[in-house]
Amino acid sequence: MASTVIANSTPSPAKAFARRLVGGDQLAFAITLTFASSILLVTVLLVWQLYSKSAAARQQFGFGFFTSSVWDPSHEIFGALPFIYGTLLTSALALLIAVPLGVGAAIFLSEMAPRRLSNIATFLVELLAAVPSVIYGLLAIFTLIPLLRTYGEPFLRATLGFLPFFNGPIYGVGYLAAGIILAIMTFPFIISLSREALMDVPNDQREAALALGATKWEATWQAVVPFARLGIIGSIFLGLARALGETMAVTMVIGNTPTISASLFAPGTTIAASIANEFAEASGDIYLASLIYLALVLFLLTMVINGLARILILATTKKGSALA
Amino acid sequence: MMDSRTRRRYAINNFMLGLTGLCTLFTVSILFLILGYLVYNGGKSLDWDFFTKLPLSPGENGGGMANAIVGSMKMIFVATAIGVPVGFLGGVYLSEFGGRTFPYLIRYMADLLNGVPSIVIGIFAWTVVVVPMRHFSAWAGGFALALMLIPITVRSTEQFLRAVPNSLREGALALGASKWETVASVVVPASLSGVLTGIILGVARIAGETAPLLFTALNNQFWSNGLNEPTASLPVMIFTHAIAPYDDWHRQAWAAGLVLITMVLLSNIAARFILARGTTRR
Amino acid sequence: MATPGVASASPVHTTPKLKTSGMYFYYGAFQALHDISLEVETQRITALIGPSGCGKSTFLRTLNRISDTVKNARWEGQILLDNQDIRELDVTNLRRRVGMVFQRPNPFPKSIFDNIAYGPRVNGVKGNLSEIVEKSLRRAALWDEVKDKLQKSAYALSGGQQQRLCIARALAVDPEVLLLDEPCSALDPIATAKIEDLLISIKDQCTIVIVTHNMQQAARVADTTGFFLLGKLIEFAKTDIIFKNPEKKQTEDYITGRFG
Numbered sequence: 123m124a125s126t127v128i129a130n131s132t133p134s135p136a137k138a139f140a141r142r143l144v145g146g147d148q149l150a151f152a153i154t155l156t157f158a159s160s161i162l163l164v165t166v167l168l169v170w171q172l173y174s175k176s177a178a179a180r181q182q183f184g185f186g187f188f189t190s191s192v193w194d195p196s197h198e199i200f201g202a203l204p205f206i207y208g209t210l211l212t213s214a215l216a217l218l219i220a221v222p223l224g225v226g227a228a229i230f231l232s233e234m235a236p237r238r239l240s241n242i243a244t245f246l247v248e249l250l251a252a253v254p255s256v257i258y259g260l261l262a263i264f265t266l267i268p269l270l271r272t273y274g275e276p277f278l279r280a281t282l283g284f285l286p287f288f289n290g291p292i293y294g295v296g297y298l299a300a301g302i303i304l305a306i307m308t309f310p311f312i313i314s315l316s317r318e319a320l321m322d323v324p325n326d327q328r329e330a331a332l333a334l335g336a337t338k339w340e341a342t343w344q345a346v347v348p349f350a351r352l353g354i355i356g357s358i359f360l361g362l363a364r365a366l367g368e369t370m371a372v373t374m375v376i377g378n379t380p381t382i383s384a385s386l387f388a389p390g391t392t393i394a395a396s397i398a399n400e401f402a403e404a405s406g407d408i409y410l411a412s413l414i415y416l417a418l419v420l421f422l423l424t425m426v427i428n429g430l431a432r433i434l435i436l437a438t439t440k441k442g443s444a445l446a
Numbered sequence: 447m448m449d450s451r452t453r454r455r456y457a458i459n460n461f462m463l464g465l466t467g468l469c470t471l472f473t474v475s476i477l478f479l480i481l482g483y484l485v486y487n488g489g490k491s492l493d494w495d496f497f498t499k500l501p502l503s504p505g506e507n508g509g510g511m512a513n514a515i516v517g518s519m520k521m522i523f524v525a526t527a528i529g530v531p532v533g534f535l536g537g538v539y540l541s542e543f544g545g546r547t548f549p550y551l552i553r554y555m556a557d558l559l560n561g562v563p564s565i566v567i568g569i570f571a572w573t574v575v576v577v578p579m580r581h582f583s584a585w586a587g588g589f590a591l592a593l594m595l596i597p598i599t600v601r602s603t604e605q606f607l608r609a610v611p612n613s614l615r616e617g618a619l620a621l622g623a624s625k626w627e628t629v630a631s632v633v634v635p636a637s638l639s640g641v642l643t644g645i646i647l648g649v650a651r652i653a654g655e656t657a658p659l660l661f662t663a664l665n666n667q668f669w670s671n672g673l674n675e676p677t678a679s680l681p682v683m684i685f686t687h688a689i690a691p692y693d694d695w696h697r698q699a700w701a702a703g704l705v706l707i708t709m710v711l712l713s714n715i716a717a718r719f720i721l722a723r724g725t726t727r728r
Numbered sequence: 729m730a731t732p733g734v735a736s737a738s739p740v741h742t743t744p745k746l747k748t749s750g751m752y753f754y755y756g757a758f759q760a761l762h763d764i765s766l767e768v769e770t771q772r773i774t775a776l777i778g779p780s781g782c783g784k785s786t787f788l789r790t791l792n793r794i795s796d797t798v799k800n801a802r803w804e805g806q807i808l809l810d811n812q813d814i815r816e817l818d819v820t821n822l823r824r825r826v827g828m829v830f831q832r833p834n835p836f837p838k839s840i841f842d843n844i845a846y847g848p849r850v851n852g853v854k855g856n857l858s859e860i861v862e863k864s865l866r867r868a869a870l871w872d873e874v875k876d877k878l879q880k881s882a883y884a885l886s887g888g889q890q891q892r893l894c895i896a897r898a899l900a901v902d903p904e905v906l907l908l909d910e911p912c913s914a915l916d917p918i919a920t921a922k923i924e925d926l927l928i929s930i931k932d933q934c935t936i937v938i939v940t941h942n943m944q945q946a947a948r949v950a951d952t953t954g955f956f957l958l959g960k961l962i963e964f965a966k967t968d969i970i971f972k973n974p975e976k977k978q979t980e981d982y983i984t985g986r987f988g
Contacts, residue, residue, distance in 0.1 A: 150626035154539035157532050158552050161596060165555040168562070168570045168593075175573055223469045230466035245718075246474050252647075252714045253480060253707065254654025256681045260688045260703050261483055264696070309473045337459040367563025369657040370681075374689060394565045394657070401569070402661045414573075417566045428561035613834035617894070620794055621847040621901060622824035631850065636837045 172418040178411035187415060193380040195404070200412035202419070204380040208297065208390040209420075212372065213365040215301025215386070216308050221358055223305075224312030228354070231313070232320035233328075233342045244317060251310035259374030262303045267294040267375060274298075275387050290385030295377040298386040303371045308361035315360060315435070319353025320346060356434030363427040367420060369394040393420045481707070488704025491697040496705075501667050501683070507694045511702055513669050517584065517677040521663060522653055524588025524673065525595050530645055532592075533599025537641075540600065541607035542629050553604075560597035567593050568658035576662055584670065584677040587663030591652040598651065602644025606637040639724020643717040650713035654706055656681035680706050743811060745770040745905060745935040746791060751805035753786055753959075755798070760786045761959045764805070768905075768952075773927060773936040775950035775967070777943055779982070783959040784939045788907050791937065792826040793819050809905070824851050827903035831910045833890035835882035835897070840874050843882050843893060847901040860900055867933075868896035869926045888919025895926065899934070906930075908938040912945065924949050943983065947971050955979045 179187065183200060190201025227247075231240045271294030282288040323346050331341035347354070377389020378399050391399075393416050404410050448456070495510040502509035536556070540549045571590035576582055610633050618628040634641070656679075664676040665686060680702050687699035744767035753761035761783045768774045776784040789795040790803050793814060807814045814822055824847070835843050844861040847853075853860070861878070865871040870892045874885070882893055891911060898906060908927070912920040927936055927949055940946055946953050947967060954964040955978075963970060963979045974980045 147625045151543045154535045154543050157535035158539040160532055161536050161559065161600065162552055162555045164593065165559045171570055171573045223472060226466040226469035227473050230470045234463055234466060243470055243474050246477050249711060249714060250477050252650060252710055254656070254681060254710060256654070256656040256684050257703050257707055260684055260699055261480060263688055265483060306476055313473060337455050339459040339462040340455065363561060367565070369563065369565045370685060394563055397565050397569070398657060398660055402664065414569060417569045420563055421566050424561055424563055425558065432557065613830060613832060614836060616794060616830065617834040617836065619797065620792060620823055620828035621850065621897065622820045623850045624820050627850050632836055
């Protein structure tokens with residue numbers, strides 16, 4: 123009786139054979155596995171290339187590479203200290219500016235602002251993350267640099283000139299400009315991730331503090347923010363990793379001079395900026411190997427920082443962050 | 447009746463409310479500043495020539511960046527052709543077929559690749575494509591961009607596939623579908639808007655990248671034939687023109703910047719729109 | 729129209745549709761089912777009742793081997809469909825012959841038409857899809873309600889309608905057995921009544937096994953009932969006997985509400 127209800131319900135043999143065997147599943151597994159493995163292969167290859175192509179420089183300079191500040195292509199002597207100094211200095215500057223502003227904005231968006239406003243503002247901030255680096259550089263050259271040269275840096279020199287940081291000739295381009303543009307590029311990451319970490323804090327934390335008579339700010343600063351601290355720190359590390367590897371905006375505003383100077387007004391360079399500037403014209407094995415050595419250093423640095431960021435952010439999503 | 451301590455606490459409360467609000471205002475206004483400057487300066491400089499003519503020699507006024515636009519499109523095409531299949535199928539593996547340890551390893555590698563600074567990606571592409579070929583090319587540039595597109599695509603594909611409820615998979619299996627049929631005819635279609643969004647956002651991201659192209663595709667003042675020659679791209683053109691000392695080149699840089707930012711922001715907004723529509727209709 | 733609980737007028741089949749012997753089920757180290765042996769009569773409704781966590785759903789999900797998709801799950805013993813060991817059958821073919829409806833409605837994010845047509849399409853069934861879709865929707869008593877909106881998303885339907893859609897979807901591949909895992913637990917009494925009526929109306933064409941925690945439902949629709957407790961099959965008999973004159977004390981305690 124059942125088989126007369128639906129006409130000819132047995133599968134046609136051709137289709138049954140071609141599509142339905144377990145082999146179909148095995149083939150799909152094999153294909154997707156192959157493509158997934160290629161990701162593994164390419165990453166391993168990348169690390170290998172960085173390591174092997176920098177061998178000449180590593181053998182020649184060893185760890186002295188990091189302590190010497192002589193960068194002389196014509197005599198084939200390469201020391202990376204100015205680049206490392208510049209990288210660390212600009213990143214530190216960027217964080218110094220971006221963290222208070224970013225965490226402050228995240229607190230506002232998570233705790234103080236009405237939800238709709240918070241969502242719209244977060245959307246706009248996240249759009250900032252989509253702006254290409256070269257456009258930040260373009261804007262910086264024609265807006266930030268003149269502003270710094272004419273108003274910003276003279277003002278700082280006049281007020282804080284007793285400190286070695288704010289002392290020295292003013293060009294406009296330099297560490298300060300790079301630090302500021304990096305800070306702007308780091309905002310979206312810190313704000314977006316810190317806001318999420320704050321929003322993840324269970325409501326009973328806020329209510330407990332408020333029920334004890336705390337003001338909104340006190341409850342936020344003393345109960346909510348500490349609970350989310352791992353996520354916030356994770357976002358800072360992520361921002362740091364981004365800042366360390368930033369190339370185009372930095373190279374357009376830092377002046378590209380391989381020297382070390384205490385003055386923030388002075389031109390300098392970073393690892394990424396120097397590679398960008400010199401690689402295309404580099405000739406000679408040691409020169410190339412040294413630049414690749416720099417790339418290896420940058421890679422390891424960002425890998426470590428990213429790894430720490432991941433651990434911190436994962437720790438907050440798995441359980442209550444205050445317990446760590 | 448408030449005592450002075452309480453008054454002070456409320457004062458701090460209101461002050462911090464204002465201060466954090468200012469931080470937010472400051473960061474949000476940066477976006478508008480960026481757009482404003484680009485629209486103003488770029489709008490002044492953008493003309494039909496920009497899209498149709500080649501760049502002229504320094505010192506001559508006029509010309510355009512037609513070759514850069516085409517060059518960018520060529521390399522984005524190569525990058526997408528390599529990156530999307532790898533990323534998508536890799537994501538399918540991680541979400542639907544994988545076990546425990548190997549997928550963990552793949553995910554870790556994808557995250558690692560994602561965190562590599564773009565200039566280092568450029569160096570890697572140089573060592574594996576430019577050096578054997580002995581010249582710069584759009585292939586190398588496209589390859590470098592593909593390397594950046596892959597981790598983005600893998601993560602978002604896996605994320606949206608995983609979000610499909612298991613009850614749908616069981617429903618399909620219970621009807622006699624095999625595993626891959628379930629994935630292809632139920633899971634992927636159910637997550638399509640999310641997966642597409644991820645791809646669009648990834649492509650928008652690589653379209654603006656400069657550093658990986660600096661020593662892979664290099665640059666070109668003229669048209670490039672096919673994919674085997676140094677190729678101009680919009681981001682690299684913006685870079686070279688912005689740092690040059692010629693006013694007319696600056697004008698061109700603004701125009702190019704406006705075109706690039708428009709394309710990037712429109713893609714971002716379109717992607718979010720697709721995502722929102724996709725999830726509410728279901 | 730067949731009436732529930734009373735021996736049907738159609739001829740009695742001697743071979744049980746489904747037969748399990750000595751079936752044990754494990755999730756890792758945890759044993760979920762102990763020595764289940766029962767026979768499901770063809771073209772009848774068999775209900776499985778028992779308190780939460782007693783293993784009845786686990787048992788049901790083994791019958792179409794959907795339990796195979798859970799990582800640490802394994803079972804021992806024998807399960808026969810028409811005297812064939814289900815382990816030896818191609819699993820996708822088994823699942824076409826033994827359909828399943830789940831506790832919460834799970835229509836695909838596709839149109840109503842495409843939901844019903846999914847089974848036939850994926851199994852390569854020949855024939856006019858529109859006819860198959862209409863027949864299935866009629867069997868599920870849903871045709872009149874959706875016939876003008878076949879292209880609309882399945883999610884536009886109410887919960888009860890979605891569940892009937894899932895039943896129609898399962899029926900579209902013309903299964904010999906239909907397994908239902910607490911199909912009405914997420915539905916209101918009116919929707920529940922509609923589904924119970926439709927089950928009774930299709931049992932002539934299809935053997936039905938239904939897991940339910942609602943005893944009244946079992947009493948209303950089932951010809952045979954099995955009582956599970958802590959992974960064991962305590963009693964398995966005609967519904968009348970289970971509810972009016974149970975053999976085992978545990979059955980009686982459960983029926984009268986003394987626990988569970």
